[in-house]
Amino acid sequence: MSEKLDPSTTARHRDNGTGRRHVAAPAPDAPVSSALLPDGPRPEDLLVPNRSPVTTEPASWGWRGRLNRGSGGLIRPRAAAAEIAMREAIARIQRGFSRPMTVVVIQPKGGAGKTPTTICLSAAFGSYRGGYVVGWDDNETRGTLAVRVSNPDDQRATVWDLLHDLSAFERFDARVGDLSYYVRAQPDAHFDALVSDDNPANMAQIGDDEFQRLHQVMQRFYRMIVVDTGNNVRSPNWQAAVNAADLVVVVSTYQRDAGYSASWxxxxxxxxxxxxxxxxxxxxxxxxxxxxxxxxxxxxxxxFGARTRGIVEIPYDPHLAEGGPIQWTGLAQPTRNAWTLAGATVVDALAEQDDRHLAARRA
Incomplete structure (x- = not known):
């Protein structure tokens, strides 16, 4: 008697007379169980792993790297601890988030490194996260971000021009390409700079409402927003920036007065x-x-080790100290490494907040 198959059930094995098992096709509407998939190679076996362990790649730094390159890859010495640590920092800095993140750089004392920090963090994020990063000068008076970033196209638009035309970017059909007129692209580090104005006659200041509108637009077009603040904590735009922050970065030089101001x-x-x-x-x-x-x-x-969650030290670099436009590729390698570690430390802190945010949404 032939075996009857119940079409409402999933496929079952049966003997087809050759001594081998035959898999009957499931009913058209029946769910396909993973147990029915054939054994052996699968399509996903051909895919390259998303990320290889940072310790498996051969060295590229120092004499180990020269040996690897000089031998054409026949001799593949293991990377030194410092190179592995930097690879791990880059992997950490590339962590994704569930929403745009805002990092606000604060220090009431002038000349303590807020603007270079804004630029170099933006550069580290842009270089290793693939763009969609903006460094924003939210100084209540004339800030110096415009002086410290490159401007090869001699763009003159500032945050005030964007604010004047902001309604166009609050529309549902606004395009990121149209924003290019208002920001200064930094091609070597893959971030944009939104600078403050340098008009000596302009006495107006951006307030809380204006900051919130600008921030909402920035969140539509950028994944990471790094805000450079002024020195007056009582100004409305300083308070608005801190209220919008997912994380603050407090900066100081190795001087007591700067440290006092940062702690204050x-x-x-x-x-x-x-x-x-x-x-x-x-x-x-x-x-x-x-x-x-x-x-x-x-x-x-x-x-600050007792007051904050983490500290990163940035070495002296003549390129930063000269006061001109900061080129990410113009920094010494140890300086870039330090800023990369700083970016990874910031991302670690943001990741913990994002995890809590997601857990609260799912609760």
Whole structure:
């Protein structure tokens, strides 16, 4: 008697008279179980892994890298610890998020490194995250971002021009390409700069409402927003930037007055209901000169190590110190490595917040 197949069930094995098992086709509407897929190679076996372990690739730095290249890959020495650490930092900096992220750079004291920090963090994010990054000068007066970024096309548009035309970008059919007129592209580091105006006659200031409108537009077109702030914590746009921050980066040089000012602004955050920002802040200590007082350095490291979630030190670099436009590729390799580590530290902090945000949405 022939075996009857129940069309409402999934396929079953049966003998087809040759001694081999035959898989009967499932009914057209029956779900296909993964157990019915044939054994052996699968299509996904041909795909390249999304990310190889950072320790498996041969060295590219130093004598190990020269040996690897010189032998045509026949001799593949293992990368040194410093190179592996940098690969790990790059992998961390590339972590994706569920929403646009805003990083706000703060320090009430002028000349303590806010603008170079904004540029170099934006460059690290743009270089390793693939663009969609903007560095935004939110200074209440004339900021210096326009002086410290490249402007090969001699673009004159500023944040005020964008604010004047902002309604065009609040429309549902706004295009990112139309934003190009208002920002200064940094091709070597894959980020855009939105600069403040330099009109000596302009006495107007961007307020809370204007900042919020600009920020909403920036969130539509960019995945990472790095905001350079001014020195006046009482100005409306400073407060608006901090209120919009997912994370603050507090900067200081290796000087007591700069360290005092950086610690003071953490007190300000804590005492104005933003203790979470102060507690989760990342501290960047930048060397303003080729030499650093060791005693002051040790005190700053201990102080901010106890007050913030992480500290990254940035070495002295003549390219940063000269005061002109900052080229990511013009920085010394140790400096780029330090800024990459700083970017990875910031992303780590943002990732924890994003995970909590996603968990709260799913609860």
């Amino acid at each position: 602004v953490l007190d300000h955050l804590a005492q104005t209901g933003r203790e979470h920002l102060a507690r989760n802040a990342v501290t960047l200590l930048t060397a303003a000169g080729p030499t650093t007082d060791r005693t002051v350095r040790d005190q700053l490291l201990a102080h």
